[in-house]
Amino acid sequence: xxxxxxxxxxxxxxxxxxxxxxxxxxxxxxxxxxxxxxxxxxxxxxxxxxxxxxxxxxxxxxxxxxxxxxxxxxxxxxxxxxxxxxxxxxxxxxxxxxxxxxxxxxxxxxxxxxxxxxxxxxxxxxxxxxxxxxxxxxxxxxxxxxxxxxxxxxxxxxxxxxxxxxxxxxxxxxxxxxxxxxxxxxxxxxxxxxxxxxxxxxxxxxxxxxxxxxxxxxxxxxxxxxxxxxxxxxxxxxxxxxxxxxxxxxxxxxxxxxxxxxxxxxxxxxxxxxxxxxxxxxxxxxxxxxxxxxxxxxxxxxxxxxxxxxxxxxxxxxxxxxxxxxxxxxxxxxxxxxxxxxxxxxxxxxxxxxxxxxxxxxxxxxxxxxxxxxxxxxxxxxxxxxxxxxxxxxxxxxxxxxxxxxxxxxxxxxxxxxxxxxxxxxxxxxxxxxxxxxxxxxxxxxxxxx
Amino acid sequence: xxxxxxxxxxxxxxxxxxxxxxxxxxxxxxxxxxxxxxxxxxxxxxxxxxxxxxxxxxxxxxxxxxxxxxxxxxxxxxxxxxxxxxxxxxxxxxxxxxxxxxxxxxxxxxxxxxxxxxxxxxxxxxxxxxxxxxxxxxxxxxxxxxxxxxxxxxxxxxxxxxxxxxxxxxxx
Numbered sequence: 004x005x006x007x008x009x010x011x012x013x014x015x016x017x018x019x020x021x022x023x024x025x026x027x028x029x030x031x032x033x034x035x036x037x038x039x040x041x042x043x044x045x046x047x048x049x050x051x052x053x054x055x056x057x058x059x060x061x062x063x064x065x066x067x068x069x070x071x072x073x074x075x076x077x078x079x080x081x082x083x084x085x086x087x088x089x090x091x092x093x094x095x096x097x098x099x100x101x102x103x104x105x106x107x108x109x110x111x112x113x114x115x116x117x118x119x120x121x122x123x124x125x126x127x128x129x130x131x132x133x134x135x136x137x138x139x140x141x142x143x144x145x146x147x148x149x150x151x152x153x154x155x156x157x158x159x160x161x162x163x164x165x166x167x168x169x170x171x172x173x174x175x176x177x178x179x180x181x182x183x184x185x186x187x188x189x190x191x192x193x194x195x196x197x198x199x200x201x202x203x204x205x206x207x208x209x210x211x212x213x214x215x216x217x218x219x220x221x222x223x224x225x226x227x228x229x230x231x232x233x234x235x236x237x238x239x240x241x242x243x244x245x246x247x248x249x250x251x252x253x254x255x256x257x258x259x260x261x262x263x264x265x266x267x268x269x270x271x272x273x274x275x276x277x278x279x280x281x282x283x284x285x286x287x288x289x290x291x292x293x294x295x296x297x298x299x300x301x302x303x304x305x306x307x308x309x310x311x312x313x314x315x316x317x318x319x320x321x322x323x324x325x326x327x328x329x330x331x332x333x334x335x336x337x338x339x340x341x342x343x344x345x346x347x348x349x350x351x352x353x354x355x356x357x358x359x360x361x362x363x364x365x366x367x368x369x370x371x372x373x374x375x376x377x378x379x380x381x382x383x384x385x386x387x388x389x390x391x392x393x394x395x396x397x398x399x400x401x402x403x404x405x406x407x408x409x410x411x412x413x414x415x416x417x418x419x420x421x422x423x424x425x426x427x428x429x430x431x432x433x434x435x436x437x438x439x440x441x442x443x444x445x446x447x448x449x450x451x452x453x
Numbered sequence: 454x455x456x457x458x459x460x461x462x463x464x465x466x467x468x469x470x471x472x473x474x475x476x477x478x479x480x481x482x483x484x485x486x487x488x489x490x491x492x493x494x495x496x497x498x499x500x501x502x503x504x505x506x507x508x509x510x511x512x513x514x515x516x517x518x519x520x521x522x523x524x525x526x527x528x529x530x531x532x533x534x535x536x537x538x539x540x541x542x543x544x545x546x547x548x549x550x551x552x553x554x555x556x557x558x559x560x561x562x563x564x565x566x567x568x569x570x571x572x573x574x575x576x577x578x579x580x581x582x583x584x585x586x587x588x589x590x591x592x593x594x595x596x597x598x599x600x601x602x603x604x605x606x607x608x609x610x611x612x613x614x615x616x617x618x619x620x621x622x623x624x625x
Binding site for chain 1: 495536543551554561568588589
């Protein structure tokens with residue numbers, strides 16, 4: 004891995020400067036930050052109003068109707084779960100690979116994971132229509148002594164998503180503890196009080212570190228297969244049914260690659276402005292973006308292959324229904340959605356072969372926006388497979404309404420509000436791990452460290 | 454920190470000086486656990502100098518992970534037999550279908566119990582005892598040795614000889 008991804012230590016100076024610089028991100032925010040925060044709150048309000056109307060009048064507002072009963076809400080669900088995956092990849096899988104470049108960026112991507120999964124978790128609940136009885140999904144002894152159907156991928160999903168949310172939140176807070184303790188020892192006022200609680204009495208003693216480091220390794224080792232399993236389970240929500248366009252064995256790896264691709268896209272969208280507004284240019288450098296781009300290029304190419312393979316198998320299978328579905332994807336009434344998925348995901352990602360593109364942050368920011376849009380449409384297009392199944396008499400379509408868009412906008416507001424609050428109030432760069440990369444000063448010269 | 458443990462708290466700027474001091478403290482007969490070394494990040498040199506055995510967290514992680522596997526499969530098997538409904542032509546107890554919840558519960562219990570184990574073994578709630586200084590989470594290395602009376606003076610001298618930049622005696 005390190006042969007492709009460049010392994011350079013972070014170019015920071017001394018331990019005291021790391022603490023100072025990360026503490027500096029808590030200073031009074033820039034105008035840009037306030038503008039983003041106001042926009043996020045406004046979007047959140049749009050979502051709240053839309054949801055209130057849906058709860059009052061029902062899901063019909065959202066354009067639900069035969070044959071498409073999974074629509075924009077499930078698109079949003081898969082989109083947001085996918086976003087989360089890049090964070091766990093960077094924080095857990097690259098930790099196991101000992102890739103030191105993850106150090107400067109993993110805290111922000113891990114936070115992104117937690118907030119993205121929090122956003123995703125809203126959608127099955129919004130989607131079920133009677134939100135107040137969502138707990139029927141859980142295996143508890145109900146009034147009719149019925150249990151959930153353990154043979155259904157939808158029940159697997161309840162386990163997968165709730166575990167993923169719990170474990171990634173635990174991983175985030177666990178990694179934060181020593182850093183929050185460092186902030187506690189420097190901060191003043193209300194922040195000191197909050198950090199004191201959140202540091203859970205951390206002192207950084209030899210006894211604490213010895214347990215801490217081991218458990219961090221185990222958490223990373225547990226998160227690595229977890230992240231692969233979660234999007235596989237999400238893909239089986241589709242693949243375990245018989246709908247043409249869904250019923251494919253390629254779905255699990257295809258969804259996992261797509262999830263990481265969209266997640267790295269979101270990391271770029273968030274980090275490019277974040278490092279400017281929090282003045283982290285010397286910690287999050289060009290080579291971090293270069294490595295993120297290579298991850299993006301790799302997963303984008305896997306997606307390209309998966310798209311091509313889906314079409315090949317549809318043709319090669321000789322199955323009319325399968326062929327029809329894939330014909331409709333690019334030439335049917337929703338052809339624009341099909342191309343909005345294929346062009347950014349399969350073709351635009353190939354631009355990242357060029358170093359000039361990888362080092363141009365403006366170009367990267369634009370590409371990352373297209374990746375987000377493209378990956379949203381991928382899920383939208385996949386769900387549109389419901390329009391053309393085995394009974395042509397029952398074929399139909401759906402048109403998203405303003406309520407669908409209201410909830411989508413609201414989800415960005417909900418995610419953005421959490422992320423911006425976190426970025427401004429918590430150490431957004433992992434202090435202790437950056438310090439680990441910087442050798443401590445020595446009395447007898449600095450040449451002899453190992 | 455209501456009841457401070459009496460002792461000597463030394464602060465170091467240089468890692469090699471701190472390592473020397475740890476060896477000297479051990480040579481003076483202080484046992485592992487009766488002194489604490491504070492540092493802002495995990496440091497292998499300090500680990501090696503203190504000489505801790507492998508953390509017992511791994512046993513907790515393994516045990517609770519297996520507990521998760523067993524309890525998830527037991528739950529799914531029992532619930533399916535409690536109200537047997539044939540779904541999709543699959544057997545009532547369809548083990549392959551139970552693998553996913555089984556895996557998820559394994560990860561869930563292993564992860565949560567690892568963190569709980571760190572909090573317990575690392576005595577995170579123990580706010581009494583060994584003295585601490587805010588600069589240890591920044592760029593200093595701290596060593597605290599529990600001692601009282603005449604011993605405090607000898608440890609203070611030991612730390613100064615090894616290159617401590619500050620030494621403080623902590624009264625009871």
